[in-house]
Amino acid sequence: MIDLDSKIPSGPIDQKWERHKFDMKLVNPANKRKYSVIVVGSGLAGASASATLAELGYQVTCVTFHDSPRRAHSIAAQGGINAAKNYRNDGDSVSRLFYDTVKGGDYRSREANVHRLAEISVNIIDQCVAQGVPFAREYGGMLDNRSFGGAQVSRTFYARGQTGQQLLLGAYSALSRQVGLGNVDLRTRTEMLDLIVIDGKARGIITRDLVTGEMDTLIGDAVVLGTGGYGNVFYLSTNAMTCNASAIWRAHRRGAALANPCFTQIHPTCIPVSGDYQSKLTLMSESLRNDGRIWVPQVEKDQRKPGDIPEDERDYYLERRYPSFGNLVPRDVASRASKGVCDEGLGVGANGLGVFLDFGDAISRLGRDTIEERYGNLFDMYQRITDENPYERPMRIYPAVHYTMGGLWVDYNLMSSIEGLFVVGEANFSDHGANRLGASALMQGLADGYFVLPATIGNYLADVAPGGVTADHESCKEVMHDASQRIAGLLKVNGKRTVDSFHKELGRLVWDYCGMSRTKEGLTSALEKLPGLREAYWGDVTVQGTSGELNQSLEKAVRVADFMEFGELMCRDALQREESCGGHFREEYQTAEGEALRNDEDFAYVAAWEYAGEGKDPVLNKEPLTFENVSLATRSYK
16 A cells, blocks of 8 residues: 655644745755756646756756647646736635635645645746736736636636747746756657656656657656646547646556546537547637626527527526526536536537537627637637637537546655655646636646745755666666567557547547546446457557657557556546546436535545556555635535
């Protein structure tokens, strides 16, 4: 069993982080230059961590499979970033952001981590403004804010519908400065294949050059994973096609506990699926729910144009069911409500899997120019994809897989159950519980990279002698052999089915049984089918080309092989969690009104899974969750 010591500091929650920073050991500036840190991933978490660690003096190697860090999927985040600045003077505070985040996660996150995130949020905005991030401003020049789901205050800072892109450019500029100074060795088009663990400590990674196919061993005194989420296990998601779970899954197989893998988020405002040819889905920012009203016709299969349906024949179902929050309920609540009305036959579009997101009222009230200023690029994107003008008729939206709250288990210092392996951003499980509030992903990624990890990694390195391991260590050779054999095994199958065909089948299976709703019967069925699908994959997949060249078919094959195993653990985790909470909705556990029904007595814990070996069932470890500052309560947005 893994020792899940969360290392949460003692004392009042609003003093834990400051006290902890003072109590932690430090590495003096001259000694920092002796330590090497490997950072995998170049999104907001990875880029900010790399830049900040290098600024402190550490020798950093940043590994990314992109041709430039600017292509990291953080760029796709549109709506904004939360911070408890209270510029609107509408009652916001660190305490309120803390409360909203714990409640939004349906009481399945660590209080201490969430409060630290809320504290740091106010510093992130100052950091980014200093970097030149062009946040939207009010007429008088002050930074503007807008609302997001799960909150009754306006705390979201934004740059039109390009917030992630602008924040990433800020982090990238900081990273580029350190690359130019020689403090960061940036390895682009390079993918992590495996983790090297020596004497219980993470000491390096095995990589493959995606252009030449050359495999290499990178050695460091600590390893940081900032590789994002695993939403592409579903095949169709809002994630970029290259997003994958291989880095955290390989770390899991080397001993890192994987926490709450069944906690996946369904985003309510995505462009609906239009055909089997699609390889991904397109997100329409949650920020649109500020001014857009969601509705469906009151009559089943109503074929009239939306403009021909009068007000008294429309059902603004979120406003009706949740009058306090209306269209700004959290994502899991909005998604289930949309699915519900579509299941009742009230959905719109050719296949009935869609609802209207209508800006008619907002355009009449504020004028088209104002709406265009706030959301213009999003409206343009929607029109290019659907050939429908959202200024003249409502958007059609439907829920889709977006974010993953589960990830590698980490303690308060962001260190996994493997010493020396730190995990930042979406790749860890720590802050969002069973559901993430919108605009909090960017907040967590930058908090971890700019402020938390740079403080906590020194506490670990202070007790570690720098260097001492080289690539010819026997453990390095063994891990390199394992990675090489896995690639060779895929290449020699020489089957008849493409990687994508298997990935689609896997995605459909996981979506059907472990998607927006789950049942014991469905999850049991999935767990019976997944081993057979995995066996078929290794017996009939075709991977063209060789390992010693640019080979995207091989890249996909390696990642999908890991998804096959990951999907099984997701279903196993969902089956054992006999409750509904946040994005995990078990149909057997719901209130009379169809809301999630938690079981705090039996399931107020982090489910941290331990890899037990090939062919063996994983071991479930539990970290109890305690709530001393936010009272456990039935989540209500009515």
